[in-house]
Amino acid sequence: MAGLRSTPPPLDLSAVPPDVRAAVEAALAGAEVPVHRSGRALGVLTVRPAVLEGEVLEAPRLPPPQVEVPEGVLVVATAMRLSREARRRLAGSFGPGYLVLDLHEAPASTDVLLVNPVSVQLLEVLQARFPRARVVVTEIEDHELGVDYAGPVGRVLRAGASAYLPPRPVTAVADGVRAHLEGTTAPALEAAAVTRAELGSAGAG
Numbered sequence: 001m002a003g004l005r006s007t008p009p010p011l012d013l014s015a016v017p018p019d020v021r022a023a024v025e026a027a028l029a030g031a032e033v034p035v036h037r038s039g040r041a042l043g044v045l046t047v048r049p050a051v052l053e054g055e056v057l058e059a060p061r062l063p064p065p066q067v068e069v070p071e072g073v074l075v076v077a078t079a080m081r082l083s084r085e086a087r088r089r090l091a092g093s094f095g096p097g098y099l100v101l102d103l104h105e106a107p108a109s110t111d112v113l114l115v116n117p118v119s120v121q122l123l124e125v126l127q128a129r130f131p132r133a134r135v136v137v138t139e140i141e142d143h144e145l146g147v148d149y150a151g152p153v154g155r156v157l158r159a160g161a162s163a164y165l166p167p168r169p170v171t172a173v174a175d176g177v178r179a180h181l182e183g184t185t186a187p188a189l190e191a192a193a194v195t196r197a198e199l200g201s202a203g204a205g
Contacts, residue, residue: 033046080140086145116137
């Protein structure tokens, strides 16, 4: 019939409502999103390949490769696109007690998930895939290796802010500001202090 498109128009996620964008982002990450109309189920929305913050990643191989992890070694999965050299440098900086793998090569028993700032919906999908992993959100800026995963915190710091304090009670804000002004310690960008020993024991459970 005249007027019908042979292919659907492209979808601009920046132009859709937040709830629609969240649903599509979840589908891009590999989730199955139920589709309804007036309370009636129409089907399930699935999308490939997976997308992290606009970066198109190669779809994971199925089944995932088996990885032999030496006893006492912690597995770190990187959820951002990194070159082979960048991942080699990262692994070298971690040292012999860690095994750094790409997201698609990491086992479900991964101990640490290293991810750039992403949506809450996408983070939930990643946590479901690696239920035992502690999630560490990081911004990376390495001009030598051509890696740039900036986020809102990095942008405001580059714009002139001198420090960032993570969410904390009102009474703890002054301590963080004083520590920054006095240079006694760097503001801790963490939800809770976790030692390497605690991390290993958590993964074992």
